Amino acid sequence: MDFTHFNEGGRAKMVEVGDKDDTKRIAVARGSIKMDLKTLRMIVEGPMKKGDVLSVAQIAGIMGAKKTSDVIPMCHNIFITGSDIKFEIDEENSSIHIESEIRTIGKTGVEMEALSAVSIAALTIYDMCKAVDKDMVIENIRLIKKTGGKSGEYLRKVEL
Secondary structure: OOOOOEOOOOOEOOOOOOOOOOEEEEEEEEEEEEOOHHHHHHHHHOOOOOOOHHHHHHHHHHHHHHOHHHHOOOOOOOOEEEEEEEEEEEOOOOEEEEEEEEEEEEOOOOHHHHHHHHHHHHHHHHHHHOOOOOOOEEEEEEEEEEEOOOOOOEEOOOOO
C-alpha cells in the first residue's frame, strides 16, 4: 500500500477528495487519564478551583474535534454533523476513560477528529487538575471504530 499524502517529489500534499461520494461517516475513539485517587475524587465531588472539570473537558473535546484541521496539516476541514464525549469514572484504576463519537456526511472520514476530541478532553482534565496532581498520565488513545467511505467499516479487534 502506498502512502497517499506525498506528491511525486516525495513532499507532503493534501489528498484530493473532490471526486469521492458523500457518505455517512462515524468514528469512535477512546483514551484514558490516570491520576491519584484523591484527584479523581476531587473531580467527582466537585471541589476543583477551576470549576466542573468534566463539563469543561467535554466542551473542549468537542471544540478540539472541530479544530482538528487547524492543527493536523493534511486533515481536511470537515463539516461535523454530530459530536459526543462520554466519561467513565474508574475508581479501581484511578482513571477517567474518555470516549468520543464524531459524525459527518462527507467525502472523508472523521477518525482524526475523534482522536483529537479524546486528546483535547484528556489534556483539559490535566490542565484543570495539574495544581493538585502533576503525575497524571494520558494513555492509550486509539481508534475503536469507523464507518463509511470506500474502505467501509473498521472495528478494533482487540481492546487494549
